[in-house]
Amino acid sequence: MSSVNSDAISLALVEPRCVSRGNPSPRSSVLCSPTVFQNIGGGWIEAQNSRGEVGLVPEDYLEVSPPSNSRVPPPPLCPSPSQQTSNGGGDPWSAWNTDATGGASNNWASKPEGTQTGRSAAPDPWGAQSHPQAYQGPGKTGGNLGPEPWTLWWTANQSNRAILGGSRVCSNCQTFVRLPLSRFPGFSKSGPELYLLAKQLVKGSQKLSIYMGEVGPVWSYPDNQLDCVVADPKKGSKMYGLKSYIEYQVTPNTTNRPVNHRYKHFDWLYERLLDKLGSAIPIPSLPDKQVTGRFEEEFIKMRMERLQGWMTRMCRHPVVSSSEVFQLFLTYKDEKDWKTGKRKAEKDETVGVMIFATIEPEAPDLDPIEVEQKCDQFSRFTKAMDDGVKEILTVGQEHWKRCTGPLPKEYQRIGKAFQNLSSVFNSSGYQGEATLTDAMTAAGKTYEEIALMVAEQPRKDLHFLMETNNEYKGLLGCFPDTLAVHKAGIEKVKEGDKLVATSKITPQEKVTMAKRVSTMSYTLQAEMNHFHSNRIYDYNRVMQLYLEEQAKFYETIAEKLRQAHAQFTTM
């Protein structure tokens, strides 16, 4: 099963080689070659023909294949000769399709969990050279001074990238894509005009409040912050054991009742949140999918930790945590409840920029010029922070390698050298040798212990510093899109007079646009402030943890050395 609910309208994709053009915007247009389907609503589907031309096709013209066995594409739209060999050796995708579960299936509607969807290889909006999740958390490094899994992981990862080559994997291609389409022919389809010029905004929907706080616009935060614990990963199976998966227990602090979720459920939740809130709120990616080793203990542990981190961040966001789909995820009562909720969430029409229609800033309209300056400042800030975060990740990776590789090996060798010399001394046949040899052996063993400590330490401190920065790297990567949506709104309002003059909009619509863009600005600023306060909290916490653990580490080493020192006789 893909993350598409089986009873949602869905179109089978013949050829899973998709290229996402430009930024991985929650609403950027997606071009799937050779055939693209986009249900734009109202009975129309956007598709590409064999000559590469894109156009709208009546829904009825297309054969809608059932989601579970949709190997064969609708005839008129799938002319590529490569479609039948997509599983062949020359296809860079084939490497990904042979996953750990042994499935070489090319059926995307039922591809096994763990098949690479490519979110991991999403284009870096700031063109950073490193992989978005290049840092690999706790490998089996501690104590084991052999070849480090970190290196293995890195190597594997690099080669995967090489296999992928220039093509980017598009996670949206497997799902039902709803693109907000402008009602105005002259407008970009992916812009915020849908909201700015909507004749009528959503009614009766839950409203999201923004207040003026000390730091500026802020979301209305709940009195009791939602939180949840992701724990207790268990292996499950279905189809008579043919398919295995890992299920995690998620327990929210509101009900204290655990619910079970597989990774693909988290993925479904992510897609829904991105769809519904992504225009206004940066929704960070989930931890990477994994091709192999999904059932290895270390991997499961790390994935759980990262899912926990992601859920904690989502819980902390007042808009996300109060959203119906998020609540469903945390508190569904039974399988039926879950399925019904899923279906409803997938049919939700208040998605994309229309989320702004549910936001009510309880304050006067903002000055667009001032707002623009603030946005520019924030844009520069996030870019600079992205650089800073990447610098920490880079040096942290190198430090991790050194601490788990050559450095403990050296301490081990120092320890061995002391012990070897001690053995030699022991063979001298000279009287009164024991005190020195015992002490030297103890000193040698101490350095062997230090070697182990050095190798283990990164998992105790550097790991968390890396995880936090990695999380922020992902989060920062969402801001260019969020900022772009806002900027497009501002630009549109600036064109107001021209649009009125050319009768594209009415003078009343121009006024409405200005008012609505102010709501967008409030939202963005509330997001900025939410980001800043969380950032200060997170870095304060992680730096404290890091320094505390580092201090303890050095103290323990010093203590061990003092003990070793005490064994030598004073002269």
Next chain:
Amino acid sequence: MSSVNSDAISLALVEPRCVSRGNPSPRSSVLCSPTVFQNIGGGWIEAQNSRGEVGLVPEDYLEVSPPSNSRVPPPPLCPSPSQQTSNGGGDPWSAWNTDATGGASNNWASKPEGTQTGRSAAPDPWGAQSHPQAYQGPGKTGGNLGPEPWTLWWTANQSNRAILGGSRVCSNCQTFVRLPLSRFPGFSKSGPELYLLAKQLVKGSQKLSIYMGEVGPVWSYPDNQLDCVVADPKKGSKMYGLKSYIEYQVTPNTTNRPVNHRYKHFDWLYERLLDKLGSAIPIPSLPDKQVTGRFEEEFIKMRMERLQGWMTRMCRHPVVSSSEVFQLFLTYKDEKDWKTGKRKAEKDETVGVMIFATIEPEAPDLDPIEVEQKCDQFSRFTKAMDDGVKEILTVGQEHWKRCTGPLPKEYQRIGKAFQNLSSVFNSSGYQGEATLTDAMTAAGKTYEEIALMVAEQPRKDLHFLMETNNEYKGLLGCFPDTLAVHKAGIEKVKEGDKLVATSKITPQEKVTMAKRVSTMSYTLQAEMNHFHSNRIYDYNRVMQLYLEEQAKFYETIAEKLRQAHAQFTTM
């Protein structure tokens, strides 16, 4: 000036390319090509002719050239056509002759201090791959994170060795060489027979006592141990500033009156001790001579430290410290006193194996079989210890490199990364940023401080561990010769019956030999015990120092990290 006193009998060497054959035994025969002179006493000189034949030549047959301008060799003995081009480009020696003082002089009798005499390149008796003094002490490493002088030194050293090629430099070639010559034609000239079968032993000479201590035979140690301080290096010059040198102040604890000595005086002392005591007592080499950079502060400091180490070891030895030549070196009253003493020391005839004639063990003769077993054990021990010491030196060198190179660079980068992120945070425009940014900047600075500490630390602890092991490596390298002299004595005694049967010796001489070899055995065992007690003392001390400094180092880091930690706000 060479280390030969100008008024000692000396013979000019035309061609300074000398090859030392075999181990650098204190009395191994030395072959200088194309011409060798060895004053064997009694009016005879050993020399080699143009056809490579070695023979004895009456002293009167040779022209004894004055030591200061002896460029031209005595005609009949110097047929090599290369002699006139010894300063040419193809000669591996030429590189050494162009030393830091700018002198390209080939005049060995007056070669400037600092010209390579080659003791540094003495063949390693155990064939170790590394240079006897490969470890280079405190370079300009601390704080300076640029290219490390250690590497520069090593590279320079390696290339020097390459220049030397296969030829070994023979330090003896520049000096007046006294080889003990056996009076018995069938015997090896370098063996202990000179002593074992001497008709009459030295009379009236100072006697050296050996007692039976708890651990076996031990030297008679003085109540107040001699010690001295080598300090206050000063640049001096002579010949109107054409020649510069460094003079060290040496102050013994007996007189507390400082005397001045140049490196070449230490070298002279070393040669005298080697000559006089080397058959019985391992006399470790002086620290290396240096081709370039002799006047650089770091080099002078390290040489002084090593000269101090060498002097301390010599002072600690009861036989060395009580010797006339050593006392002269430490306590000469004025220049005249020094010159007179030097002349006397150079004329001393109780040299080589004859030193055993001055030793009086106050105990019954030892069982040669038992002694042989002890010697074999000690031989294995020193070989094993040599391996152990070299292992420490090897891993220590690598650790030194890491601690002064990549590791502090990494800490520096971590520090910079924290500070950079702090600057970014500072630019957020968000309220209440200062506490975090101040704390992060402090944390960053802390890691920069740690970087400096890490880079400086090896000079505070590893340095002494390396110096001690380096010293022991040198000392251990002397034992094979000391053991070989003893073994030759034992073997000779074993041949006693055969020698009597073939009338090579009288039965009375056989009895004398057995008695005298027992004295040699006492001496060797006293040396073994002296070595062991010093070794235990030295390693106890250096390990304590190392661990103490290491503990302090980690404690200081932990303390700094605690301070950095305290700057973050508790949440």
